[in-house]
Amino acid sequence: MTALIIPPRPDLLIRVQSLLTRHEPDPGDMAQLIRQDVALYTILLATVNSPLFRRSQRIDSVEHAVSVLGMSRVASLMQSVALRSSLDAAGEWLGFWDSAAEVAGLCQALSSRLQCMSGDHAYTFGMMHDIGSAVMRMNYPDYQSWALAEASCNGARTRKAERERYGHDRFELAGRLAGEWFMPEPVVQALTLQAHAQASLMGKAQVCDDVKGANALLILAKDISSEYHAYWNFDSRDALSQLVEKAVEYLAITQHEYLDIRDDLVEKLALADVA
CATH class of the missing domain: 1.10.3210.10 (Hypothetical protein af1432)
Structure with missing residues (x-):
C-alpha cells in the first residue's frame, strides 16, 4: 500500500493541550500562545465573529474570545485553523x-x-x-x-x-x-x-x-x-x-x-x- 503523508500535529497544539491539562489553566497563557501565530490569530477572530458564532457584541481580541467562548471551545477552533495551515499553506x-x-x-x-x-x-x-x-x-x-x-x-x-x-x-x-x-x-x-x-x-x-x-x-x-x-x-x-x-x-x-x-x-x- 502506498505510503501517505499525514501532516504532523503542530507544536502549538501540543503546547495548548499541555496547558489544558494543568490543574488551573490560565486564559492569559492561552491568549499568549495564540498571539504567537498571526494567521491563527486572524482566522480565529474571523471564525468567532461568523454568523453561527456571533454574539450580541463583536469579539475583537483573543482575550475576549477566550472569556466568551471558554478555553475548550477556543482550543477546538485552534485545531481547525491549524489544519488549514498544515494542509493548505498557500491558501488555495x-x-x-x-x-x-x-x-x-x-x-x-x-x-x-x-x-x-x-x-x-x-x-x-x-x-x-x-x-x-x-x-x-x-x-x-x-x-x-x-x-x-x-x-x-x-x-x-x-x-x-x-x-x-x-x-x-x-x-x-x-x-x-x-x-x-x-x-x-x-x-x-x-x-x-x-x-x-x-x-x-x-x-x-x-x-x-x-x-x-x-x-x-x-x-x-x-x-x-x-x-x-x-x-x-x-x-x-x-x-x-x-x-x-x-x-x-x-x-x-x-x-x-x-x-x-x-x-x-x-x-x-x-x-x-x-x-
Missing part, C-alpha cells in the same frame, strides 16, 4: 475551508438544539468530516479531478471506489489524521465510520449509537448548508432525501420540526450574508 482551497467551517458551525448549532452531542465535539466533527479528501488531494495529484467526476452522496460507494483506485479512502484518512492529532475518540470514530453510519441509518449495517447520532447530525448540517446555497439561487427544495429523513427520524424529531430548524438556520446565515 478557500471554497473547501469555507464549506467545512459552515458545516461545522451548523453541526454545533444543531447539537445545541437537539442535545445529541457536545458542542465542541460537534464543531470538530463538522470541520473534519471531509478532511480525508484534503489529505487524498495532497497525496494524489489526480484525486481532485477524479473525485469530481466520481462524486456520489453514497458513502459506501465512495469508500469502495477510492480504495480500489488508491488503496485508501477519505473516511479512513480523516479518522487517522484525527487520531494522530489526539482529537477526542468519539470524533475519531465518527469520522472513520461515516460510510458505515450512513448504511446503518438506512438499515444496512450496525454502528454504535454515538457514531450513528453524530453522523445523523452531520447529514442534517450538510442538508441545511445545501438549502442555504439553494436559497440564494431561488431553488429551495421541498422534499427531503431519504437519508435526511432517516437522520431526522433517528434524532427523534418530526420532519416539521426539522424544517422549522432548517428555515431558522438558513435565515440566520442569509441575514448575516447581507449585513
Whole structure:
C-alpha cells in the first residue's frame, strides 16, 4: 500500500493541550500562545465573529474570545485553523475551508438544539468530516479531478471506489489524521465510520449509537448548508432525501420540526450574508 503523508500535529497544539491539562489553566497563557501565530490569530477572530458564532457584541481580541467562548471551545477552533495551515499553506482551497467551517458551525448549532452531542465535539466533527479528501488531494495529484467526476452522496460507494483506485479512502484518512492529532475518540470514530453510519441509518449495517447520532447530525448540517446555497439561487427544495429523513427520524424529531430548524438556520446565515 502506498505510503501517505499525514501532516504532523503542530507544536502549538501540543503546547495548548499541555496547558489544558494543568490543574488551573490560565486564559492569559492561552491568549499568549495564540498571539504567537498571526494567521491563527486572524482566522480565529474571523471564525468567532461568523454568523453561527456571533454574539450580541463583536469579539475583537483573543482575550475576549477566550472569556466568551471558554478555553475548550477556543482550543477546538485552534485545531481547525491549524489544519488549514498544515494542509493548505498557500491558501488555495478557500471554497473547501469555507464549506467545512459552515458545516461545522451548523453541526454545533444543531447539537445545541437537539442535545445529541457536545458542542465542541460537534464543531470538530463538522470541520473534519471531509478532511480525508484534503489529505487524498495532497497525496494524489489526480484525486481532485477524479473525485469530481466520481462524486456520489453514497458513502459506501465512495469508500469502495477510492480504495480500489488508491488503496485508501477519505473516511479512513480523516479518522487517522484525527487520531494522530489526539482529537477526542468519539470524533475519531465518527469520522472513520461515516460510510458505515450512513448504511446503518438506512438499515444496512450496525454502528454504535454515538457514531450513528453524530453522523445523523452531520447529514442534517450538510442538508441545511445545501438549502442555504439553494436559497440564494431561488431553488429551495421541498422534499427531503431519504437519508435526511432517516437522520431526522433517528434524532427523534418530526420532519416539521426539522424544517422549522432548517428555515431558522438558513435565515440566520442569509441575514448575516447581507449585513
